[in-house]
Amino acid sequence: MLGLKRVLFLLFMLMIAVFVILFVLGNQQMVSLMIFGWSAPAVPLAIPMIFSLLLGLAIGPVLGVYIVIRAKRRVSADA
Known part of the structure; x- marks a missing residue:
């Protein structure tokens, strides 16, 4: 099974x-x-698009963790 995975x-x-x-x-x-106001050098379109994707993939989980921690604090403060 491990080999198949x-x-x-x-x-x-x-x-x-x-x-x-x-x-x-x-x-x-x-x-x-x-x-x-800052102008970046000319690069292929794929580079800024992949950078934006990776940045979004990094920011999303960080914000998710922040929201979960904040929700847990609210629940513990209400208890």
Whole structure:
């Protein structure tokens, strides 16, 4: 059973890697971002999009943990 899980995990990771490679190859047009007056150098469109995805994937769980901790404090304060 452990071997099957490893194989499925490796296939899933391979599919994600192929998707990322195809996404990067499909988004090669250059873009320059302007944020708060600061102009970033021109980079392929895939780079800021992947960075935004990773940033969202990092911020989401942090906010979720914060909300759970705050809810637990409210419950313990009411008890």
